[in-house]
Amino acid sequence: MELATVGAALGAHPILAIIVTSIVYFWLLAFYRLFLHPLAHIPGPKLPIITLWYEFYYDVILGGKTLEKYPEWHKKYGPIVRINADELHCMDPAFVDTIYASASGGRKRDKSDFYLRAFPIYESCFGTADHDLHRLRRASLNPFFSRTNVREFETSIKQYINKSFDQIDSYSKTGEVCNLTLAFVSLSIDLITYVAFGWDRGYANHRDFEPNLFGPLRASMGMAHALRHIPFLYPLMSEWIPESVMLKLDPKMSEWIMFEKQIFQTVDDVFDSKQEWSKHEGHKTIFREILDGNFPAQEKSRNRLKEGAREVIGAGALTTSTAITYLSYYLHANPSTLEKLNIELETAIPDPSNLPPSTELEKLPYLNGCLHETLRFSCGIASRSPRVPHEQILYTSSTAPSTYNPTGKQYTYTIPARTPMSTSPYHMHNNPDVFPEPEKWMPERWLDADGKRHNELDIGFLPFSKGTRGCVGINFAWMVMHIEAAMFIRRFGRRMRLYETAADEMVYDHDCFEVGHASNKGIRVLVD
Numbered sequence: 001m002e003l004a005t006v007g008a009a010l011g012a013h014p015i016l017a018i019i020v021t022s023i024v025y026f027w028l029l030a031f032y033r034l035f036l037h038p039l040a041h042i043p044g045p046k047l048p049i050i051t052l053w054y055e056f057y058y059d060v061i062l063g064g065k066t067l068e069k070y071p072e073w074h075k076k077y078g079p080i081v082r083i084n085a086d087e088l089h090c091m092d093p094a095f096v097d098t099i100y101a102s103a104s105g106g107r108k109r110d111k112s113d114f115y116l117r118a119f120p121i122y123e124s125c126f127g128t129a130d131h132d133l134h135r136l137r138r139a140s141l142n143p144f145f146s147r148t149n150v151r152e153f154e155t156s157i158k159q160y161i162n163k164s165f166d167q168i169d170s171y172s173k174t175g176e177v178c179n180l181t182l183a184f185v186s187l188s189i190d191l192i193t194y195v196a197f198g199w200d201r202g203y204a205n206h207r208d209f210e211p212n213l214f215g216p217l218r219a220s221m222g223m224a225h226a227l228r229h230i231p232f233l234y235p236l237m238s239e240w241i242p243e244s245v246m247l248k249l250d251p252k253m254s255e256w257i258m259f260e261k262q263i264f265q266t267v268d269d270v271f272d273s274k275q276e277w278s279k280h281e282g283h284k285t286i287f288r289e290i291l292d293g294n295f296p297a298q299e300k301s302r303n304r305l306k307e308g309a310r311e312v313i314g315a316g317a318l319t320t321s322t323a324i325t326y327l328s329y330y331l332h333a334n335p336s337t338l339e340k341l342n343i344e345l346e347t348a349i350p351d352p353s354n355l356p357p358s359t360e361l362e363k364l365p366y367l368n369g370c371l372h373e374t375l376r377f378s379c380g381i382a383s384r385s386p387r388v389p390h391e392q393i394l395y396t397s398s399t400a401p402s403t404y405n406p407t408g409k410q411y412t413y414t415i416p417a418r419t420p421m422s423t424s425p426y427h428m429h430n431n432p433d434v435f436p437e438p439e440k441w442m443p444e445r446w447l448d449a450d451g452k453r454h455n456e457l458d459i460g461f462l463p464f465s466k467g468t469r470g471c472v473g474i475n476f477a478w479m480v481m482h483i484e485a486a487m488f489i490r491r492f493g494r495r496m497r498l499y500e501t502a503a504d505e506m507v508y509d510h511d512c513f514e515v516g517h518a519s520n521k522g523i524r525v526l527v528d
């Protein structure tokens, strides 16, 4: 059949024409992606390379299930794998510092647009794609989260923790079940809002820790894959679905809506000079830090501040509280480790009402080992978190046999500039080459033969990510976790039991940006 005849036949049948054109387009695109694309020399599974619908199916339809495929792909294709048309994933711990590079030597790292679609807060630090703009925005947060500045809050933090633990204590000998997950998330949000915005909503003052933001925060994490794959979803939800409909769909959203309104009102008050923050609250809020900074006017807009506030809550609330929740579970599920920690803390803190400064707590090796092991399990972020290097990179693997390169083959790739690359903390934290028997809770793995902390495992430890885009709240998080853990164990370490909390509420089930669990009932305990 001649081409003109085919053209005439298709012209007469528009639907057929659309179908034929789509099929031809699909095959041409597949051919390009497999054989002509700048990443065609890097191996990976064919279907995900040909089409993003693969990832859509596993992440959006099945719910965060692509991540589980990576180990199998790496075993087949080596330590660097092309996971879709444009992106690479790495399982080589030695390459992590190249992907998540610091700014030294002028190395620039953007964030990938595809990744950021899941978190549409483009005026925040977290949501900024461009390296240079991010550096500017990050400079506005660094002083606030410096080690010196966060220590200013130590006394208030202890007061908040004490108040919240009084609520947990009220369950003592009542036979009532206390939900620690809700307790810790409520405390975490009260602490962050107080420190960053100068107020709190008193979530930790309620005995049942209701209302709280656990449900809405978890739900927003659960939306991440859909938002990434369906670009119109966020505008649709935020601009077109009325608040009343949202509330019908999920009544627990009401507290979230009130919470956001209070944040936004705070920003408006700061702008309209209704509130002189430094005088009013006795400490500098994050808003005041940004407004006082020497930054261009567009970096001090209302929207920039509002998105900055959302980022601090989104990034800091569940991460810290999940870690402490994991700690309390794993200690109680492993009584011998709890006993060791009890002994270390009873020796270091003879009088629990007189807690040493956090700098002293950070030196306690077993507590520190427990927190590292906790973060290895809780991950912070489980998902891949791509960086986009501005420069071309040469990758050469080691020839020592390893889990993801069992034959010790030497892989050498030239990776073109602007290729999104990542690793996944969940897989790195479970890499047996770094963490033998990774499924086992072993705080001892972080200590040397003399019981002192060593740093040999830090190469595969990524809860806060690394480099220019790593967690800005890391000092605050370590300080809070050390104080909270020490106070919790000193107060409840010998008088708490898990109640009907199975391991499957703790272990990884799916990727919802964070570690997703099969059940969201939370850690429940009885207090003696």
Ligand code: HEM
Binding pocket: 125, 126, 127, 138, 192, 311, 312, 315, 316, 317, 319, 320, 323, 379, 380, 381, 385, 462, 463, 464, 465, 468, 469, 470, 471, 472, 473, 474, 476, 477
């Ligand atoms: C255990 C607790 C925490 C963990 C595991 C954690 C983890 C992380 C990780 C992995 C990132 C990088 C995200 C990416 O790669 O895209 C990040 C960024 C960030 N975190 Fe944390 N975080 C914690 C606590 C906090 C706290 C308490 C705050 C603030 C109060 C905070 C604020 C931020 C902000 C603002 C960013 C964005 C930084 C930037 O893009 O420059 N985090 N965090």
